[in-house]
Amino acid sequence: MMENLTKEKSLTSIIDTSSEFQFNGVKSTASDMKIRMETKNLTVMYGKSTGIKDVSIPIYDNKVTALIGPSGCGKTTFLRALNRMHDMTRIAKVTGEVLLDNKNIYDEDVNPVIIRRKIGMVFQKPTPFPTMSIYDNVVAGLKLVGIRKKSLLQDVCEKALTQAALFDEVKDRLNDSGVSLSGGQQQRLSIARALAVEPEVLLMDEPTSSLDPQATTRIEELIHTLKNDVTIIIITHNMQQAARVSDKTAFFYVGDLVEMGDTRNIFTKPKEKKTEEYLTGRFG
Amino acid sequence: MRKAIDEFLKDLENDLLKMSGMVTEAIQQSITALKEKDLELAKEVRQNDQKINDIRLNIEEKCINIIATQQPVASDLRKIIAILNIITELERIGDYASGTAKITQKLGNGELVKPLIDIPRMAELAIDMVERSIAAYAKEDEKAARLINSQDDDIDELYHQVLRELISIMIEDPRTITRATYLIWVAHNLERTGDRVTNICERIIYLITGDMIEKL
Numbered sequence A: 001m002m003e004n005l006t007k008e009k010s011l012t013s014i015i016d017t018s019s020e021f022q023f024n025g026v027k028s029t030a031s032d033m034k035i036r037m038e039t040k041n042l043t044v045m046y047g048k049s050t051g052i053k054d055v056s057i058p059i060y061d062n063k064v065t066a067l068i069g070p071s072g073c074g075k076t077t078f079l080r081a082l083n084r085m086h087d088m089t090r091i092a093k094v095t096g097e098v099l100l101d102n103k104n105i106y107d108e109d110v111n112p113v114i115i116r117r118k119i120g121m122v123f124q125k126p127t128p129f130p131t132m133s134i135y136d137n138v139v140a141g142l143k144l145v146g147i148r149k150k151s152l153l154q155d156v157c158e159k160a161l162t163q164a165a166l167f168d169e170v171k172d173r174l175n176d177s178g179v180s181l182s183g184g185q186q187q188r189l190s191i192a193r194a195l196a197v198e199p200e201v202l203l204m205d206e207p208t209s210s211l212d213p214q215a216t217t218r219i220e221e222l223i224h225t226l227k228n229d230v231t232i233i234i235i236t237h238n239m240q241q242a243a244r245v246s247d248k249t250a251f252f253y254v255g256d257l258v259e260m261g262d263t264r265n266i267f268t269k270p271k272e273k274k275t276e277e278y279l280t281g282r283f284g
Numbered sequence B: 001m002r003k004a005i006d007e008f009l010k011d012l013e014n015d016l017l018k019m020s021g022m023v024t025e026a027i028q029q030s031i032t033a034l035k036e037k038d039l040e041l042a043k044e045v046r047q048n049d050q051k052i053n054d055i056r057l058n059i060e061e062k063c064i065n066i067i068a069t070q071q072p073v074a075s076d077l078r079k080i081i082a083i084l085n086i087i088t089e090l091e092r093i094g095d096y097a098s099g100t101a102k103i104t105q106k107l108g109n110g111e112l113v114k115p116l117i118d119i120p121r122m123a124e125l126a127i128d129m130v131e132r133s134i135a136a137y138a139k140e141d142e143k144a145a146r147l148i149n150s151q152d153d154d155i156d157e158l159y160h161q162v163l164r165e166l167i168s169i170m171i172e173d174p175r176t177i178t179r180a181t182y183l184i185w186v187a188h189n190l191e192r193t194g195d196r197v198t199n200i201c202e203r204i205i206y207l208i209t210g211d212m213i214e215k216l
């Protein structure tokens, strides 16, 4: 009981819930921000060592949440816990809760495959399926759930590749192997594959770290457009990118959530000294 | 790059100190010129105002350069925004001093309608306020920034005193109206200077706390 109380207290102090922002002169308040996902005391252990500890944050619907923090602080660990990717890592042990629409995705009766279809993921390194063509890479997820209608698959493929800013470059070679593409193109292919199944939540782990500025801009624009339909959580080491694309920012440091709040507040007047030091490059 | 930003900021701080030194000197010289009917000095104050404008543009350009190349955030960003606002206030204060010098030129060698006592006292207070505000900026001293504002009340009080006195002189002897009005303008310039310093202090508090405040 005592422990719960202190936890709650610390939660309100690190998460800025006073969010109230102005858009085109229209004042909107936290009340029209719906919580889509929520973590409660989420802890991930790798054997005896800690990946993240006791992270409790809300993820708002149709908002972009950026996760920032130095290398090894647990960003990827946190992200992977959000769609049960740790299920496949034997030494990883997840405790606490991850709620999607108020239902804990770690409950016994939840099928992780369905969860991963709803909550898509784009990895830091491109992950094309090596034996498949570009086209098959994009529609692989759809075929997996039994969609066979060719015209539908083609439409989805074109739409997803266009969204991922790759269509023009590959439209004449859709039957070439996915691995024949350059690194940056492969990354955009991975993004297209994730989009093709129309996820409700999209987890992106440094999605533009291997892209040139032009492709990066297009992915950022994509994120901006997508958030009308999809809730996005993005890890980035590019602070300017976090500032540009996200509505909410969470700062992690050695496995702890230090601070979460409106991006514009985090980047102009962070509450925590650690956040300030990290953002201004005063670390170490 | 932390090192680059630190160097830029240090450089900006030096420029700001230099600019505030130029501005306080302008206030001092404008009042001396008035008191001693030193038209040469008045001319110099007006010429120096151009230099104040130049250094302001130079600082502004440096700020734009830092924003473009270093993408400052958090306290770095607030510092640059604070500087951009402070230099605007300082430039205006310089304009007031220049305005006073212009009045001195207009008065020429004619007699002043009253001995200057309160006006130099206002100038002293104004100079002190500018200097202390810039020191509060350099030390990021929120308490000092808040304290400086009480000095503004002293300037306001002196202003009203001068005003009352000059109005009664004009009523007694309407021939003094033109020359007395000039002195009212001088006092008004100093009163406005105090207001500008309170704006500077608001910016310093923003820099330190991140809070925008309307009126201290």
Ligand SMILES: Nc1ncnc2c1ncn2[C@@H]1O[C@H](COP(=O)(O)OP(=O)(O)OP(=O)(O)O)[C@@H](O)[C@H]1O
Binding pocket: A046, A050, A051, A069, A070, A071, A072, A073, A074, A075, A076, A077, A078, A089, A091
């Ligand atoms: N599979 C694993 N087995 C053991 N330890 C792991 C594993 N994955 C991550 N870790 C450890 O957990 C901690 C957090 O790692 P994580 O990959 O989440 O960091 P990160 O914030 O994503 O870093 P980066 O910015 O470098 O990607 C690190 O100390 C890391 O070594």
Ligand SMILES: [Mg+2]
Binding pocket: A075, A076, A077, A205
């Ligand atoms: Mg990572």
